[in-house]
Amino acid sequence: MEKNRSFFDKFVHFVVFKGKLIESVFLVGTIICAACFPFVKVNYDLSKYLPQFAQTKQALDVMEDEFGYPGMARIMVKNVSLQEAKRIRSKISDLEGVDVVIGPDLTTDVYMGASFANEGLSDMTSLDSFSMNNYYRDGNALMDVIFKKGDDNPLTRSGIEDIYRIVGKDRGCFAGSAISSKEREESITHEITIAIGMALVIIWLILALTTTSWMEPFLFILIMIIAIILNMGSNLMFGTISFFTFSTAAILQLAVSMDYSIFLLHTFTAIKKTGVEIHKAMEMAVKESCSSILASGATTIVGFIVIAFMRFTIGRDVGFVLTKGILCSLATVLFLMPTLILHFDHIIEKTAHRPFVPTFDRFAKLMNQLRKPVFIIAILLAVPCYFGQNMNAFYYGDDAIGAGPGTRVYEDTRKINEVFGKSNMIIGIVPNGSVVTERQLTDALEDLDFVNYAISMSGTVPRGIPESFLPDKVSKQLRSSRYARFLISMNTVQESQYAFDCSQKLEKVIREFYPDHAYVIGMTPTTIDIRDILTDDYNKVSNLSLAGVALVVLVTFQAILVPILVIIPIEVAIYLNMTLPYVMGDSMVYIGYIIVSCLQLGATIDYSILMTNNYLGFRKTMNNTDSAMAAISKSTLSILTSGGILTVVGYLLYFTSSIQAISQVGRLVGRGALLSMILVLSLLPALLSLFDKQIQKQQERSIRRKERRRLNYTKVRGTLKGGDVNE
Template sequence: MKEKLFRWVVKHRKPIIAFYAVAALVCLFLRQFVGVNYDITSYLPDEAASTVALNTMGDEFEGDIPNCRVMVPNVSIAQALKYKDKIKKVDGVEEVLWLDDAADIDQPLATQDKDTVETYYKKNNALFTVTVNSEKEIEATDAIRDIVGDEGAITGSAMSNALATTSTEQQISIITVAVIAIIFVILVITTTSWAEPILVLLGLGVSVFINWGTNLIFGEISFVTNSAGSILQVAIALDFSVFLLHRFNEERGRHGSVAEDMVQSCCLSSVAVFSSGCTVCIGFIALAAMQFKIGPDLGLALAKGIAISLVSVFTFVPSMFVQFDGFVQKSQHRPFVPPLGKFARLVLKVCIPAAVVILAVVYPARVASTSSDITYYYGTSHIFGSDTRLGQDMDKVKEVFGNSDTYVVLVPRGEVSEEQALSNELKALPEVKSIQSYVDVASPYIPTGMAEKDTLDLVEGEHHSRLVLTVTAPYEGPSTFKLVKKIRCIADKHYPGKAMLAGEGVSTTDLKDTITVDKGKVDLIAVVAVFAVLLLATKSLSLPIILVLVIETSIWINFAAPLYTGMHEFFLAYLIVSSIQLGVAVDYGILIADRYREDRVTMHKREALLETMEACTIPVLTSGSVLLISGFLIHAISSHGVLKQIGWFLGVGVSISLVAVLFALPGFLYVLDGLIGKTTLKAHFLPKDAQDPVSDTTEASAADGSAQ
C-alpha cells in the first residue's frame, strides 16, 4: 500500500509541484487578512469572572477600564490641566481622569485628602489615568508620546500592546532571515550537494506559506503564534525532510532508478517520520485542552502547520528531489562531516553511565521543576524589562507614585445605602487610595435624576453602578492576588453573587488561576497521547516507556533551572516550550529507536547500536542544532519578555534533549535489549548465538588484508 502511494507521488511529481506552487502563492496573499491579537487577557475563558465583568461593563458604559498611565514631570496644576486637555483630544483616547475628577482643585490641596491628591499629583508630577481604544493603541500612544516628550512616561497595557506590535514584528523579520541562513549553512555542512539545502528550504517555505494563509480559518491569531509559529514550524518540520533526505542518500543507487530509490526511502522512513509528526501534532493539540484560549490558538495553528509539513514531506519534497536530481548530482561537493565511527564508539562507552545519570536525576528534576518556590509571571506587566523604554517608564512612575492600578467594581444599580457601605469598607483597605462612584462623586443624598449627566454616565449604567478604584498594587504578584481576593470577598458580602470585579490585576489573577489548572491537564494529556502514539508506532510495550522517561526527564531538567537561578518564569513560556520540547525530542528518539530495531534484526546489539548512531547522529544534530540556535536567536534579538524566554528555554531544552537522546537513550536500548526484544511485536532480533553478518564481514576483510 505504501509503495503504491509513493510510486503514484513520484509518477505525478510535476502536477504535485505545480499544485504546491499555486497553493503557496494563494496562501501568501491570504495571510494579509489574518488578524493578530497582542492582548493576553483577551484569551481568558468567556466564563472567567473578570471577562464577565468586562463584557457587562462594555454593554452598559461607554468608557472602558483605564489601560494607560501618563506621567508628566515638573508641572503646575494649570499646566497639568492643559496636558490633560491635549491628551483627551488624541484620536483613540476615550477618557482621561486626573485630580480634578476626584477632588476640588479650586481649594488648597493641603486641605484635600492627601491619599487622593497624591494618587494624581505628587512632587510636581502629574499622573493621568487614560483609557485608550484597543483598536487604536499604536496611533494613540505615539501621539501621547509626542505630547509628553521624552521626559514624560507612559505605562500600562495599551503601551505594552502597542510596543509589542511594532517591535516584535520587526524583530521576528530579522530572526526569520537569520534562521533561514543558519538552516542553509547547517544543511550545506551536513549534506553533499549545494542544491539539497535549497530544495529542503523550498519544501519548508511552501509549508509555512500554506500554513500562514490557512490561518484565515481562525479569523485572528495570537502574537505568540504569529511571531514564533513560523520559526518553530520550520525548525520542527526540518526533522522530517532531513530524515527522508539522509535515508534517500543511503538508498541511492540500490534500486535501479532515482524514482525507485525515493519510493523505497519513503517506505523505510515513513514509520519514523509519520510517528514523529503525529507525536508533535498531539503535543500541540494538547494545548487545545486549555481554558486559557491562547493555548488552542497556538496549539491548533502549529498542529495544522506540522500536519501540512508532514503531508508535504511525503508528496512535495520527494517530487522535487526526483524532478531535480540532475541538478543535485551536478552540484555535489565533498563531505564536510567526517565519518562518525569514533563518535559512535564514544557513545557506546558512555551510554550506560549516561542512562544511570538520567535515572538518578529523574525524581529531583521532577520535584524541582514543579516547586512552589519558582516565581511565575502570568500577565503582560513584566514582558518589557528595564533595558527597554517601557521598562524605564515603569520605573519612573513607580519611583514617584509607587505601584498603581485601576479596578472597577460593578454592583446592581439603585441600592444607594448598600453602595455607600461598600465604598466605606473598600476605603478602609490600605491599598485603596481613591474611589470614584455615584456616592463619592455625586452624593448618596442626591437623587440620580438630579445629578449631572457627565457624572452619571461615568458611574451609572442601565442595570449597574460602578465604583472605580485606584489601588497601590502591582499589576501582578502575591500581594495583587491577595488584594483581588479580599475585594471580591467584601463586594460579595454586600451584594451576594451579584458584584463583579474587573481590572488588569484582576484579569491577571484569573489568568493565574486558569493557567495553573491548565498546566496539569495539558501535561497529562500530552504524555498519555504521545505514549499511545508511540505504542502504536513501535508496537512495543517497553520502547514508549523508555522514550517518555528520557524525554520527560530532559524537560524537567530544563524547567528546574529557575528554582536554582532565581529566574522569574513566564508560565506561558513553560506551556509552549514543554510541548515543543516533548514533540521534537520524541522525533529524535523515534528515529534512533526505530533504526536500532531495524539494525538489530541483522546484527548483535553492540554492532546494531554502532550502526544506528552512525546513521542517525547527523540527521538528529542537523535538526536539533537549527532548533536550539533558533531559540537562542529569539532570546538574543527579541525584547518581548515572553518570546525572549520562549527562545531561552527552547535553546537550553533542545540542548538537554540532544544530550539525553544521543547518549542516555542508547544506554537504555543497550541494557534493556532483551526486554525490548521480548516486548516488541515481531521484533525478530538476531539471537545471541547467531552469526552477525557485520562481524563476519569485518573478520573476512581483516583476513583478506592479512593474506595480502
C-alpha cells in the same frame, strides 16, 4: 499488472509523474495564502481566552455591555506646572477614544472657578479621595487614563498616538496595559522577521555542513518556506490568532519539520546511487521514507494537538495552528518535494561536495564508556527535577507578556513607580440601588491600607446635588441603566502574591455590600483566574501528551517496554529543563511551561525513535554493546542536525524578542532540544543495553504474532479464492 497495484502504489506513481499539476496547485495555494496573511488579525489580550465560566470573563462581558471594555494607561509628564498639567489633561480628556483621565488638578482647583456641572468626571475638582502627593511631585504630573475601548482597539491605538503628540515622547513616561499592547504590536513583527531571517542563514550553514551538496540546503529551506506560507495564510479561517501563536508558529514549524525533507532526499540519494533510474528511485524513496516521515509527524502532532485541550483557550489557538503547520509541512514534503528533487537533481549533482563532518565512531566509544555514570546521574536527578519543576516562581497574566528589561515600556514603568509608587487599577461593578450603600462602600474601600483611591458616582458627587442634575458626560462614566462603576487604585504591582491577596480582600469588601451580581475587573483579578485555570490545565495536557506519544511509539515498535525506554530520556530532559529556572532563581511564564513541555516531548521524541530503530537493526548481527555504539555512530549526525536547528531557533527567539513570554519560550525550546540531544545520545543507549534481554524477548514475541497473523490472512485469502472457483 496495473490492476494489482495498491492504492498507495498508485498514489506514489501520481506524485512522481504528475509533477507539473502538483507544482501548479501549490503555486496557486501559496499565492492565495500569501495574499491572505495580512488579513489575519492578532490578539494581545489574554483575558479573551478565559472560558465562559470564569468570573473575570463574566465580569468583562457585563462591563463591555454596560460601559465598554476599557484599556488603561499611566502617564507621567516631566517638568510641568499644575496649570500646564491641567491643560494637558484637558486635551487628553477631549480625545475621542478617552473615557476618564485622573490627574493632579483633581486635588486642587488651579483656576478656582471651573463649572462643575459643565465638566466631565475628569474635571471634577472636589474629590476628597486624592492628595496632591499622589499625582504631583517635584514638577512631575501623573495621569491615569481609562480608554473607551480595549487595549488593542484601533480607537485606543489612535488615542495613544494623540497622547504622544500632546505630551511629547521625550517629555513623558508612558506605561500601562494599553501602552504595552501598542508597543508589542509594533515590535513583534519586526522582531519575528529578524529571528526568521537569522534562523534561515544559520540553518543553511548547519545543513551545508551536514549534507553533501550546496543545493540541498536551499531546497530544504524552499520547501519549508512554502509550508510556512500555506500555514500562516490559512490562519484566516480562524479570523484572529494570538500574539503567542503569531510569534512562534512560523519559526517552530521551520525547526521541527525540517527532518521530513531531509529523510526523503537522503533516501532518494541512497537508492539512486545503486543505479536505479531517477523516477523509479523517487517512487522507491517515497515508499521507503513515507512511514518514517508520517511517524515523525504523528508524534509531533500529538504533542501539539493536546495543547488544544486546555480550558484556557489560547492553547486551542496555539495547538490548532501548530498542528496545521505540521500537516502543511507533511503535505509539502510528500507531494511537492519529489517533483522539485527531480527538477533540481542535476544541480544537486553538480554542486556536490565532500562530507565535512567526520564519522562519530570515537564519539560512540566515549558515550559507551560514560553510560554507567550517565545512568546513575539520571536516576539521581530525575526525582528531584520532577518535583523541582513545580517550585518555580511563575507568571500567569499580563506581566508574563509584558515588555522585558531594556525596552522603553519597562523603563518608563520603573521611572513612574520610582516617583509616584505603584498603581494597579481595579474596576468594580455593582447593581444600581441605594446611593447610601454606594457611598458606604466607597468609604470602606478607601479605608483599605493598600487602596490609593476609590471613585464612585455616589462617593464623588457633592452632597445635596442630585445625580439627575448632572449632564450625561458625567453620569455615563460611572453609571449605566443597570450598574454603577467604581474606579479603584491599589498600591500594588499587577501580579504578585501580595497583589492577589489585596484583590481578594477588595472583592470580599464589595461582596459584603453587594452579595449578588457584583463584579471585580482588572489585570490582577484576571491573572488570578488565569492562574487557577492554567494550573489545572497543566496536569491534563501533560498526561494527554505523554499518553498520546506513548501510543504512537507503541504502534511503531509493537512492544510495551520499548516505548517506556524511548520516552524516559525525553521526560528527564523536560524535568531538567523546567527545573533549571528554579535553580538559577529565574521566574517562568506558566503558558510557556505548559506549551514547551508538550512541544519538547513531541518534537524531540524522534531522536529516541531513530536511535532505538538503529539499535534494533544492528542488534540482529551484533551484541548489545557493539549495537549501542554502532547506533550512536549512525544516529549522531541526524540528531545533531535536527536538534541543532531546534536549539538555534529557540535561542534566536530568546535573544531577539522583547516580549518576556516569547523570549522565555525560545529559551526553554532551545535548552530543551539541547538536553534532549545529550540524553538521547548518552542515556538511551545505556537503557537499551541494560534492558536488552527483555527487549529481545518482546521483539521475538512480536515477530511470532506477525507471523501468525500472516498465516491466518493467507488461509482466509486462500479460502475465499477457493470459494470463488467453486462457484
